[in-house]
Amino acid sequence: MKKVLLFALMASSTTFMSACVERDAEDPGKEYAPDMYESVAYEPYKQVDENKVNPNGQNMRMPVTRTIPRVKGAENGLSLELMPDYPISKDSLAYAAAVLRNPVAKTEQVMKDGKYLYTTYCSPCHGAEGDGKGLVGEKYAGVPNYKASNIANQPSGHIYHVITKGKGRMWPHGSQIRPEDRWKIVHYVNELRGYTDPNQN
């Protein structure tokens, strides 16, 4: 009897102590009935087992090349300007600059959105004023000033093409920013470099 009591006391005190001890940072703890925690269907950002069908064992897949997403308001076919990945190559900057027109009208709200998007996606390198002196830009080096003579007067399509496909040492940001948002950024960049788009009223 004594031994049983002693054993019970010891067992309970060890559990109590282990409960008080802070869990290791690597240990996610236990789950009660994990079957209910994990999705049966494929989730893009969570998986427990390797996916045997897809490349890299991932649930996520790249979209099939040349597929075009359905975009609201584009029932009559998607315009070049709103295609997430339009068929103009990175090198054809001059062509893109001449062809692409900003489909987003300049309004107060668009400028507000443009500033927000610029601050999020561009200002780390290009700086809040577009002078290339962002905190990251200083380390990256080679970030131009928007007011520099070879940039200040480029048409809106130039800016749009550079955001989408990159230019020189700048990498493309098309995967992060939606076409409509890119055009909003173009509006804001035009304001920063003091450029008036002749195709906008």
Add this chain to the structure above:
Amino acid sequence: MKNDIPLTETPICMNRKPLAKIFASITGLVLMAGAVMFGSSAQAQPDGKAIYEANCVACHKIDADLVGPALKGVTERLDEAYLIKWIRNSQSVINSGDKYANDLYKKWNNVQMPAFDLSDDEIKAVLAHIKAESAAAAAPAASAAAGASTGTTAVAAEEKGVLDNKVFLYTVITLGAVILLLLVFIQTRLKGVLDSKVSAGEVDLDKLEDRSVKFKLSPLQRLGLIMGSLAFGFVAFYAYAYNNIGMQQGYAPKQPIAFSHELHAGQHQIACTYCHTGAERGKSATIPSVNVCMNCHNQIKKDAPEIKKIWSAWENKKPIEWIRIHNLPDFAYFNHAQHYKVAGIECQKCHGPIQEMKVVAQHAPLTMGWCIDCHRETKIDANNGYYKAVHAKNPKFKDGVTIGQMGGLECSKCHY
């Protein structure tokens, strides 16, 4: 008060000021006439420094290579006419078959210097500025090398703290074990001595005074002890379960790449949504793909061991397997856009001071009780004429409307 000073002063200077004004306007007129007569060349000298800083610093430094070569002494290496031609349109110089230009172009990985639409005078001013800077850069070179090695000490100190704790723990355990062994040893020795004495007849066990404590319990006491230890065990188990089962607060696993939010979001102030683009538009905040890392790290710290891992992922087309920290069970629905974009909640409200975390840890418990608490307390922003009018009429809503009152506590809001 300050506005009054000129008023009192004017009478004193009365007879001087108009003269000065007239003189100034005459010189102004003369200058203007000069400007009209001689065209733009008579304008003030172009500011070489300003032009240099607006157009050149992005790619060039005086005393170090950047995107393009260091400019120190370039005015001595090359003559002015050649430089003007180069700056105005470098590609045409390269295309003309000039050997120096082509070698330079090849040496710098065929990165083309853009054409600059500057006048001769402006370029000359820039060159003069470069010359002056080159001379200035020759002098202070030795002082820069000294201030390089700090930084690492803080990390070392932190690691030492953890180490100290562990050393202390292990010392206590070893000491305890040693004492235990010692006691066991003493006890066996004593028993041995006693046994030998008993067998030798020197000591009569029956006559020894019994000093041991009597340990006898009544049945009721026994029951009480059993119930008590059971209750204690239950509480202990509950405490353990509460901290461990389905609770991942504080989970901070080692990631495949030692990415620091403190460095990126804190020091460099990169917006959360630059990488986590999904937070504004969908359920998941999304983990950035490798190309997003490469947007900056194709240049920055290319040779650091952790950055090389990004490069190898990029070159081998093998995604980085980040370990997910914030997990909600599949039966609970959560949407980032609804909270970040619609409600305008800061990321830090749930994720904690992420801009200070070198290693990300789960800040919030992410339990249902935690969700519900916030839904009960947080008032919605009914910034809408119709709802403002409706809420004003209902006395229940006079202090604002909480998410709970809008149905944010219903089971099917999150469980469906």
